[in-house]
Amino acid sequence: MAQEKTKRICKHGHTFYKSSDCPTCPICEKLKEPASGFLALLSNPARNALLHYGIDTIEKLASYTEKEILKLHGIGKASLPSFKKALEENGMTFKQDK
Numbered sequence: 001m002a003q004e005k006t007k008r009i010c011k012h013g014h015t016f017y018k019s020s021d022c023p024t025c026p027i028c029e030k031l032k033e034p035a036s037g038f039l040a041l042l043s044n045p046a047r048n049a050l051l052h053y054g055i056d057t058i059e060k061l062a063s064y065t066e067k068e069i070l071k072l073h074g075i076g077k078a079s080l081p082s083f084k085k086a087l088e089e090n091g092m093t094f095k096q097d098k
Helices: 026-032 044-052 058-062 066-070 077-089
Strands: 006-009 015-018
Touching: 058 077, 066 077
Parallel strands: none
Antiparallel strands: 006 015
């Protein structure tokens, strides 16, 4: 049986409805999304994972190998094409495995 959605108000005054205990405001999350750059191409989990590890520029992304990036919680193989495309558009690639 589906849980009933409850009305909530975040600390910024946004009103939203949730059926889980998750306190995250979807409106605040949407406002945090970048409008441009390679981070704008990613899903929220992938973007949040990169930001958690301080990877906020394409140059920082290029300093990692594919294997290193895939080990980060929140990053899956589905994100690799977006990463590779963004790197390629900037004349870069992932760091090569040794």
